[in-house]
Amino acid sequence: MTIRPNAPMPIELRHFMRAGQHPARSVACPHCGAAAHRPCRVPANGQTLKKPHPQRKSAWAELTAVCPHCQVAPGTPCHTDGIPLPDLVHARRYLEAEETAA
Template structure:
């Protein structure tokens, strides 16, 4: 017996269905390997987390917002005096910009 999947959900409706989730879930998690739109998990026991890992929030901010501090485009790492910030960090103002863009 085959299952009927129906029509795909339009993105305008999908946005409201996912409204309760953190916007960082729109990118894959570099820490635990969770796919986009899937929750982060604890790698040792598989427990599902209610909030994304900090590395995922950083990846989301870098992928979705321009940095007002160092004037870089989305997907470009933040820098200070011509050098990338250590550990792939982003400026605090970039987090704010990403949150405003997501709202």
């Protein structure tokens, strides 16, 4: 077996090796435009934030979890009576996404 010191790490392992980071950083932030795996920043002055924006958390939950409240698949926005919720997801979907990430 040959060991390559500069071999790229598989994405599945890279995500779990990022200790102390919120799993929502695995998606790009729709609010500030931060790339995936990069910290959110304040658009006005470029200061980095320790926690992701709420819009990034909802985008992550939407991409990774099924919503138990409105029964939509991952990648589909939550809705109330057929009307999509703008940039929001139900609270139960956040819980489902956090359980999936754990």
